[in-house]
Amino acid sequence: MSEIRWIESGTEQSAPWHSENGTPAPRRVVIADDRTRADTAYRLASEGTALLWRGDFHNARQLLRAMGRRTDRADTRRTGRTHRPSGAPDEAVPAEAFHSYRRDRERRARILGMLLMRLEDDHTLALGRAPDVQEACAQAYGPAERPRVVSLRELLGVIGARQWRIRGVDVPALGARVHAHYGVFSPVRGEYVDLVAEAPLPDPAAGGRPRTAFEIGTGTGVLAAVLARRGIERIVATDISARAVDCARENARRLELADRIDIRHTDLFPPGRAGLVVCNPPWLPARPASSLDQGVYDPEGRMLHGFLAGLAGHLEPGGEGWLVLSDLAERLGLRTRAQLLAAFGAAGLAVAARLDIRPRHGRATDPGDPLHTARAAEVTSLWRLTVR
Known part of the structure; x- marks a missing residue:
C-alpha cells in the first residue's frame, strides 16, 4: 500500500x-x-x-x-x-x-x-x-x-x-440461490444461464452427453453448476481471479456439487480436452475501471480471442465449444459481426448452430438508461462452435 x-x-x-x-x-x-x-x-x-x-x-x-x-x-x-x-x-x-x-x-x-x-x-x-x-x-x-x-x-x-452475498441471487435453472463475493460478477442477468441450461448437449462419444466439460472464466460458478445439474459427470472450471475461485468453490459446496466441479485458479484453459467447453467472456471490448468491471469489460477482447484461439486444441473429437456473447458491442460500434465471424474462422472453428435470447433485465426497457437504444435491441447468443 x-x-x-x-x-x-x-x-x-x-x-x-x-x-x-x-x-x-x-x-x-x-x-x-x-x-x-x-x-x-x-x-x-x-x-x-x-x-x-x-x-x-x-x-x-x-x-x-x-x-x-x-x-x-x-x-x-x-x-x-x-x-x-x-x-x-x-x-x-x-x-x-x-x-x-x-x-x-x-x-x-x-x-x-x-x-x-x-x-x-x-x-x-x-x-x-x-x-x-x-x-x-x-x-x-x-x-x-x-x-x-x-x-x-x-x-x-x-x-x-x-x-x-448474504441474500444471494435466485437462479431458476438451478432451483437455488447463488451467492457472489465482493469483486465477483453476480448472475443477476439470467438470459445467459438459461441458454446454457437449454442448449442441446453435444454427443461426442454417442453416450448421450459429454462426460467432461470445461468452463472458462467461471465467476460465481453458476454455469458449472448448471452443467453438473444437466448430468455432466466432471466439470473443470477456471478463473484468473482468486476471489472468483473462492466464490465458485463456496457455491459448489453450498449446492452439494463440489465432488463433480473442480475449480482451478488459472488463466483460460486447464490441461487436457473435454467434450464441451463453455465460456461467457466479458461482452464489451473496453478497459475495466474496477475489479467488478472485469465481468463486463474485456480490454481489446483479450479473453474472447484467447478462448477462440485455444478452443480447438482443448476439444475432444466431436465436441463443441459454447461461446455465450451479447451483441451489445456490435450495436455500440465496438465490434462488428464480420470481425467476430472472422475470428471464428481464424481459429479453425465453424458455427454448428446459434441460440438467441432477448434481454429481460430492467435496463433494456428503461428509456432513461444512457445506452437505451442499443440495450433495447440487444440479443444474447450461444454460439455452438466445432472444429472445422
Missing part, C-alpha cells in the same frame, strides 16, 4: 491508502466534517484535493449524494446535454456515445472517490452513527492488520456487496 498524509490539529499524520480499482493515493488531503459545505467539497474534489471525513457517517453519505448532483449538473453544462439519471444519452453515433458515457462515469467516480474514510486496525469506523462494517471489510479486504484509508464510495460498495 502507498500512504496518504494530512495535517490534523497541527500535526502531520499518515495512513496506508487502499483502492480496489488502483486509484493512486491523493496527493493533497484536508479534514472535512459536518460543517463542510457541499459546494466546497465538490470544488476541492474537482481540483484533486481529497477530504478525510471526521464527522457523522450519515452526514458523509448525504454529502456524497450532494457532490454527485453537482457533478451531474457540471456534466450537463459542459456537454450541453440534458442529464439523464444514469449518464450520457446515446442518440449520436453509438461508439461515440459509449465513450462519452464512459468518460462521464470515470470523471464522476474520480470526484466522488475524493471523500475518504479511515478504517481502524480492526476494520471499524470511529465516527458517529457509523455502521458495523467489520465483516464486510474482512470479506473484501482480508484480515484486519492496520488502519487504512479508503474512499467512502468504495466502502459503500463493500457494504452493499456483503448484503448481496
